[in-house]
Amino acid sequence: MRELVLILLLLPVSLCGQTGFSGKSSLANSSVGASWDYSSAFYNPAGMGPAKRSFVIADYSRLYLGAKTDIYQQSVAGFSHLFPHSIGASFSVLGNEMQQEKIFSLSASTRLLSPKTIEADEARWGTFAGVRIKYLMEDYIKEKFHLENPDDPLFLKYGYSRGTFSLDLGVIFRKRNLCIGAFLKDANQPSIALSDEVKNPVPLEANLGASFDIHDLARIYTNIDYLNDPNLPADERINPAVGVETYFLNRKLAARGGINRLFGGLGATYFTARDRGGIFVEYSLIIPFSIGTTHRISIGYRFRKPLPRYPNIKIIDIRAKSEKPITRQPMPFEITLENNGKKDVGAFEIELLLPDTTIKEKLPGLKEGEKKTHRFEFVPENSGDIELTATADPDNEKLEIYKDDNSKTARFHIYPRPTVSITAEKPVLKLTQVASIIEDEPIVPLLFFKSGKELLLPPPEDAQIDHSERTIKIIGERLTRNPDVKLLITGFYDTIGDSIRDKAEGEKLAYKRAELARKKFIEQFPKIEEQIIVADTSSYKPWERRVEKQNFEGTRKGKRLVAEENRRVELKLLPPEITLIPPLTEDKLNELSNILSRNPNIELEITARGNYPTIDLVDSLLFFAEEFRKSLPEEIASRAYIRGERAVGEPLNISLKLTADGIFYNPPKRKKLRKDFEVDPEFNRVSLQTKFEGELKPEKFNVTIVDNQGNSITKLASGKKPGRSFSWDWKLPDGSFADPERTYFAILSATDEAGQTAVDTAEALHVEIKNREELSERFILVQFIFGGTKSEAEYNDA
Numbered sequence: 001m002r003e004l005v006l007i008l009l010l011l012p013v014s015l016c017g018q019t020g021f022s023g024k025s026s027l028a029n030s031s032v033g034a035s036w037d038y039s040s041a042f043y044n045p046a047g048m049g050p051a052k053r054s055f056v057i058a059d060y061s062r063l064y065l066g067a068k069t070d071i072y073q074q075s076v077a078g079f080s081h082l083f084p085h086s087i088g089a090s091f092s093v094l095g096n097e098m099q100q101e102k103i104f105s106l107s108a109s110t111r112l113l114s115p116k117t118i119e120a121d122e123a124r125w126g127t128f129a130g131v132r133i134k135y136l137m138e139d140y141i142k143e144k145f146h147l148e149n150p151d152d153p154l155f156l157k158y159g160y161s162r163g164t165f166s167l168d169l170g171v172i173f174r175k176r177n178l179c180i181g182a183f184l185k186d187a188n189q190p191s192i193a194l195s196d197e198v199k200n201p202v203p204l205e206a207n208l209g210a211s212f213d214i215h216d217l218a219r220i221y222t223n224i225d226y227l228n229d230p231n232l233p234a235d236e237r238i239n240p241a242v243g244v245e246t247y248f249l250n251r252k253l254a255a256r257g258g259i260n261r262l263f264g265g266l267g268a269t270y271f272t273a274r275d276r277g278g279i280f281v282e283y284s285l286i287i288p289f290s291i292g293t294t295h296r297i298s299i300g301y302r303f304r305k306p307l308p309r310y311p312n313i314k315i316i317d318i319r320a321k322s323e324k325p326i327t328r329q330p331m332p333f334e335i336t337l338e339n340n341g342k343k344d345v346g347a348f349e350i351e352l353l354l355p356d357t358t359i360k361e362k363l364p365g366l367k368e369g370e371k372k373t374h375r376f377e378f379v380p381e382n383s384g385d386i387e388l389t390a391t392a393d394p395d396n397e398k399l400e401i402y403k404d405d406n407s408k409t410a411r412f413h414i415y416p417r418p419t420v421s422i423t424a425e426k427p428v429l430k431l432t433q434v435a436s437i438i439e440d441e442p443i444v445p446l447l448f449f450k451s452g453k454e455l456l457l458p459p460p461e462d463a464q465i466d467h468s469e470r471t472i473k474i475i476g477e478r479l480t481r482n483p484d485v486k487l488l489i490t491g492f493y494d495t496i497g498d499s500i501r502d503k504a505e506g507e508k509l510a511y512k513r514a515e516l517a518r519k520k521f522i523e524q525f526p527k528i529e530e531q532i533i534v535a536d537t538s539s540y541k542p543w544e545r546r547v548e549k550q551n552f553e554g555t556r557k558g559k560r561l562v563a564e565e566n567r568r569v570e571l572k573l574l575p576p577e578i579t580l581i582p583p584l585t586e587d588k589l590n591e592l593s594n595i596l597s598r599n600p601n602i603e604l605e606i607t608a609r610g611n612y613p614t615i616d617l618v619d620s621l622l623f624f625a626e627e628f629r630k631s632l633p634e635e636i637a638s639r640a641y642i643r644g645e646r647a648v649g650e651p652l653n654i655s656l657k658l659t660a661d662g663i664f665y666n667p668p669k670r671k672k673l674r675k676d677f678e679v680d681p682e683f684n685r686v687s688l689q690t691k692f693e694g695e696l697k698p699e700k701f702n703v704t705i706v707d708n709q710g711n712s713i714t715k716l717a718s719g720k721k722p723g724r725s726f727s728w729d730w731k732l733p734d735g736s737f738a739d740p741e742r743t744y745f746a747i748l749s750a751t752d753e754a755g756q757t758a759v760d761t762a763e764a765l766h767v768e769i770k771n772r773e774e775l776s777e778r779f780i781l782v783q784f785i786f787g788g789t790k791s792e793a794e795y796n797d798a
Contacts (some may be wrong), residue, residue: 001484025296026267026284030221030243033209034181036174038300040130041088041107042205044170044183048086049109049128054078057300059282059551073296077474085110101138107132107168118399122308125175125504132168133384136202138163138192158194164191166202171624177213182206189228203229218246221258236261238484245517250274263288267296271680303607312341312393312401313348315367318410324696325380325755326415332377333412335390339366341401351394354378355386360394374633383416417756418694422703422748424762429730429738430680432770443474443664445571447517448564452498454512456520457564475571476525478663482599483531485660486574487521489514490535492542497563503543508540517569534573573660575602580656582628589633596639601662604640610652621652628654679737688716688746696752705765708743730767 024031024039032043038055040047056078077090088107091328094101109130115121140160167188172181189201209223221243229237243258243265254269267284279301286294314337322334337438339345352359363374380386391407393400400406446456447468456468472709479487491514493506500506514534522529522619545566576595580588596602607622621644629640692698714733716726728746730738738744744765752759 001067013586019234022182022257023284024267024282024284025294026127026258026265027221027243027245027256028241028260028265028286029207029225029239030223030241030258030260031209031211033183033207033223034172034179034211034221035209036124036172036179036181036211038077038302038650040109042075044110044181044209045088045107045130045132045168046128046170046172046181046183047132048088049111050126050179051086052124052125053305054303055140055300057298059296059298061294061296086412091198097137098141100141102139103134104137104139105118105132105134105168114397115399116396118308118310118401120175120309121399123176127173128171130170130172132170134166134168135163136166136190136192137163138194138366140194155194162192162194164190179211181210182208197303203227216247216251218244220244226250259700262562271302275305277302290309290390293489308342309343310399310401311339311343311345311366311368312405313345313398314338314340314405315390315408316371318390318408320389320412321375321411324415325412326382326754326756327383327417329417329756330377330379331414334373334375334390336371336373337363337366337392338371339368343367344368345398348393348398349395350374351391352376352378353391356381362793363392363444380414383414385411385413387411415695415756417753418692418696418698418750418752418758420693420701420750420758420760421691422746422760422762423618423689424765425689426683426747427686427763427765429686429765429767430682430683430770431737431740432678432680434540443471445471445475445569446565447471447513447569449513449567449569451494451563451567452500452509453510454516456516457567468520469730471571472520475663476521476528478601479521479531480525482660482663484576484595485601485602485663486533487528488530488533488535488572488574488741489517489569490513490540490542490572491517491537491569492509492544492546492566494545494566495543497567507537507542513567517571526626532702571664573663575658575660578658580604580658582656583655584632586654589636593633593635596636599660600795602639602658602660602665604636605643605644605657605659605663606640607643607655607657608652609645609647609655610650611646611648624652625654630660664756679777684730686730686746688762690724690726690748692721692750692758694752694756694758696754699751699753701748701750704747704749706745707739708745713738713744728765738765738767740769 008731026750031039034047035043036047036050038051038053038057039713040051041057044429058076059074060729061073061075073092073094075090077092080090086107086109088109090103090105090107092103094103096099097609107130109128112127112129115126120126126236129221136163140155142155142160165188166186168183169187170181170183172179174180179693182429183206185205185207186202187204189204191201205228206226207223209221211219211221221241223241225239225241226236227689239261241258241260243253243256244258247254252271252274256267256268256269258264262287265284265286267282269282271280271281282298282300283297284294284296284298286296288294301326303682305511315335316338317334317336319334319336321334325331335350337350344365346365347362348365350361350363352361359376359378359379361376364372366372387409388411389407389409395407396403438500444467449455450457459466459468475487479485491510491512493510493513495506498506500509511534518532518534521532547562547565576599578588578591578595580592584592592604592680606625608625608628610621622642623743625642625644629637632640688703690701690703698720700718700720702718703716704730705716707713714728716728732738746762746765747759748762749757749759
C-alpha cells in the first residue's frame with residue numbers, strides 16, 4: 001500500500017485531464033474544437049471571439065458516482081467582449097478528501113482579419129485566434145493522507161503542493177452555418193509531479209472539430225481528440241466524438257447529447273430570456289463506459305447583446321475656394337465630412353474623381369459626431385463645366401451604418417485663360433551706312449640714299465609722307481603674315497653721284513646700304529629676321545644704273561633726280577621653292593594648299609603657252625588656263641590667276657609658279673565711316689496690332705519695347721482695352737536710333753478680372769544696315785625718273 005501511494009505522489013494526478021467540462025460536457029467532448037459560446041471559457045479559447053454575448057457561470061459536478069472516493073468539481077468562469085478582442089477568466093477545483101487540483105486561467109481572443117460588412121461583424125463571422133494561460137496546482141491534504149511513516153522524506157523534501165503554468169492555443173473560423181476550429185491543450189506539456197526527478201509531463205491534447213447549423217433547428221458537432229500520452233496504446237490515443245444540439249421554445253430550451261469512444265452524455269439548458277440578459281441553468285449527465293456516472297449542474301447569467309455601434313462617414317459639402325477658377329492654375333477646393341454614426345472611425349481614404357485624373361489621399365479619423373473640412377487642389381487643363389465626385393472610403397474598408405452618403409458630386413465652371421496677340425508690320429528699320437574707302441598707290445620696292453653714304457634719303461620738304469618709312473612698315477607687316485616668303489635686298493651705288501674712286505669702294509658702299517635696309521626692317525619687325533636676305537655684291541652688278549640722264553626741263557634738276565634714283569637698294573620677293581609640273585599629284589596639291597593657307601599674299605600663277613591658230617590667240621590661251629584652274633581644289637583655285645603667253649613653235653602647255661608680288665603691289669586701303677545713317681523712309685516706323693480674347697473682361701494691359709538684354713526701352717501704351725494699334729519710331733530715350741547690334745521685341749501683357757495674365761511677343765524687331773562704299777583714290781606722288789631699262793608699269797600695275 002505504501003509503494004502505491006508513493007507512485008501516485010510522484011506522477012501527475014490522473015484527475016488533471018478531467019477538469020473544464022463546462023455545461024456542454026453532455027456533448028461528449030464533440031464541441032471542444034469548434035465551440036463558440038460560453039463553453040469556450042473551458043474549451044477552445046478562440047471561441048470567445050465569435051460568441052455574441054458575455055456571460056458568467058458557476059457549476060458543481062459530482063464525478064464518477066459509485067467510485068470508492070467522493071470526487072467532485074467546482075468551477076466558476078466568465079468572459080467579456082472588448083470588441084474586436086475578448087478576454088475571459090476561470091477557476092476550477094477538482095478533488096476528493098485526499099487531494100485537490102486547482103486551475104486558474106486567463107484567456108484572450110482576437111479577430112485576425114477585419115470584417116468587410118456590418119452583417120459579418122454583427123454575426124461574428126471571420127477567423128479568430130485565442131490563447132489561454134493556466135496555473136495548475138496540486139495539493140495533498142496532509143491530515144487526510146495516511147502513511148505508515150508520517151515523516152516520509154518525499155514530503156519533507158518537496159512539501160504537499162506543486163504548481164506550474166500551462167498554455168492552451170486555439171483558432172476558429174466561422175461563416176454563416178459553418179464553424180471549424182483547432183485547439184491545443186497543455187501545449188507546453190507541464191509537469192506537476194512533486195519530485196523534479198520525475199519527468200512525466202501532462203500530455204498534450206490536440207482537437208480538431210467542426211459544427212454545422214441546420215437553420216434554427218439544430219447544430220451538429222464533430223471532433224477528433226488526440227492525446228499525446230506515451231502510457232496509452234496508440235489506438236487509444238485518438239478519441240472521435242459526435243454530438244447534436246436542438247432547440248425548443250423559441251431557442252430558450254436546448255437539449256443535447258453526444259458520444260465518444262469513452263463515454264456518452266445527455267443534457268439540457270434553459271434560458272429565462274432569449275434576447276435580453278438573463279439567468280440560465282444547465283444539467284448534464286455523463287455516462288462513462290467503465291466507471292460510474294457524473295452529474296453536473298450549472299447556473300449562469302448571459303448578458304444582453306451589445307447594441308450595434310458603427311460610424312457613418314458622410315460628405316456634407318464640396319466648395320471651390322475661388323469664385324472664378326481658371327485653366328492651368330491650381331484650383332483649391334474644400335470638402336466637409338461628418339461622422340454622424342455611433343462610433344469613432346479611424347483614418348480612411350478619400351477618392352476624388354476629376355476630369356482626366358483621380359486623386360487618392362489618406363484622411364485622419366473622425367470621432368463620433370465630429371465634422372472636419374479638408375482642403376485639396378488640382379490644376380484643370382481645359383475650360384468649361386466639370387464634375388468633381390468625392391467618395392469617402394471607396395474600397396469599403398470601414399464598417400458603416402450607410403454607404404449611400406459616402407459620395408457627393410459638385411459641378412464647377414472653369415474659365416479659360418485669356419489670349420492676346422501682337423503683330424508687327426514692317427519690323428525692320430532699314431539704314432544705310434556710307435563708308436569712304438581711301439586707296440593709296442602700290443608700294444614701289446626701292447629705298448634711296450644720300451650721296452656717298454649709307455643713310456636713307458630724307459623726304460622732300462613738301463612731301464606728304466616719308467616714302468622709306470612707309471615702304472619698310474607696309475612690307476614688314478606683310479612679311480610677318482607670310483612666314484614662307486623671303487625678301488632679297490640688293491644694294492647699288494652711282495659712279496657719278498656717289499663720287500666713287502674705284503669698284504671696291506662702290507661695292508662696299510652698296511653692301512652697307514643693303515645691310516642698313518635689313519637693319520631697318522628687323523628693328524621694327526624682329527620676327528622676320530630669318531626672312532631678310534642681303535645679296536652678295538659678287539652675284540650682281542652693284543654699279544648698274546637704273547636710269548640715265550633724260551632731257552628734263554631744267555638740267556640741274558634732272559641730273560639730281562637721276563643721281564638719287566641710282567643711289568638705291570632694290571627689294572625682291574622670293575616665294576617658297578616648290579616644283580609644280582601639271583598634272584599635280586595629291587601630295588603636291590596638299591603641299592601647295594598648306595603653303596597658301598600659311599601665306600595669305602602668295603598666289604599661284606597659271607600660264608598657258610603655245611602657238612594656237614585662232615584669230616584671238618591670247619583669249620584662247622586664257623581659256624585653257626581657266627579650264628585648268630577650275631580643275632584645282634577650291635582653296636587653291638581661289639588663290640590662282642591666269643595668263644596667256646604666245647610662244648611660236650611651241651605646243652600648247654601649262655606652266656605653274658608661285659608669286660609673292662601681292663606683298664608689293666596690293667595697294668593699302670583705309671576705310672572711314674560717316675557719322676550719320678541714311679534712313680529708308682519706307683521703313684522708319686513699325687506698326688503694332690494688338691488683340692485680346694477671353695470670357696472675362698480685361699482689367700489692364702501694357703505694350704512695352706525691350707531689347708535682347710532684358711532692358712526696357714519704352715512703354716508705348718497702357719490701359720484697359722488692348723484692341724488697338726500702336727507704332728514705334730525706332731527711337732531710344734536719348735533720341736538716337738535703335739542699336740543695330742541688338743534685337744528688340746514688342747511685348748503685350750493683359751490681365752483679366754480673375755487676375756489671369758496673358759503675354760505675347762511680336763516677331764523680333766531688328767535694324768538692317770546696308771553698307772555702301774565710296775572709293776576715293778589718293779596718289780602720293782614721289783619724284784621718280786622712270787626711264788632706262790625698267791618701265792613704270794612694272795611698279796604700278798597691280
